[in-house]
Amino acid sequence: MKLFISFLFSMMIFPNLVSAELSCKIGLDKCITSLGDLRSKHISENEVGIYLNDMKISSIITSDVNKSFVYYDLPxxxxKNKLIDKLIISYDASDCIYGEQESNCQKYKILDLTNGVELSSSFYPPVINANLMTVTWGEDVTTMTFEDKSIFLYKNHKVTLNNGGVKSSNASFNKDIYITN
Structure with missing residues (x-):
């Protein structure tokens, strides 16, 4: 019993000492993946780098560098070895198109580590800041459904908007603007 209480007490004092199962949770400075440690570092006022094992794999232009790269609490x-091989990341951006105007929004990318390192194009739901509701991971296709009922598919390292949700009934709906580089 004393050992269990000591363990609980140590977890309160040192909450970042967690197992690999909790490798992408809030409070950690990295995410442990199938290819190594994933981290983010500020490059400039509006740019964040994504690093795998301390090697830069990409950078993201963001409107808020403090909220730029969020890999925790996302799917x-x-x-089969219980290591993370696909990960959805999100970041704040200021170049989202709603109507005829640019606006701030939450964008997403998929980091695919199944066969090397692949980072998808950015994508965002047609309704501003609609929440990501469900993700279904498949061998060939990953399906992401948002609060606005829009559905994005990830297949062969490409993201497509399969269903525009509540906005798709609009005659001027252009699904191509919701996927960017």
Whole structure:
């Protein structure tokens, strides 16, 4: 019993000492993946780098560098060895198009580590800041459904908007603007 109480007490004092199962949770400075440690670092006032094992794999232009790269509490997929091999990241951006205007929004990318390192194009739901509701990880296709009922598919390292949700009934709906580089 004393050992259990000591363990609980140590977890309160050192909350970042967690197992690999909790490898992408809030409070950690990295995310442990199938290819190594994933981190983010500020490059400039509006740019954040994404690093795998301390090697830069990409950078993201963001409207708020303090909220730029969020990998915790978002869905990820584990391979048969129980290591993360696909991960959804999100960041704040200021170049989202709603109507005829640019606006701030939450954008998403998929980091795919199943066969090397692939980072998808950015994508965002047609209704401003609609929440990501469900993710279904498949062998070939990953399906992401947002609060606005829009559905994005990830297949062969590409993201497509399969269903525009509540906005798709609008005659001027252009699904191509919701996927950017």
């Amino acid at each position: 990820y997929h584990k391979n």
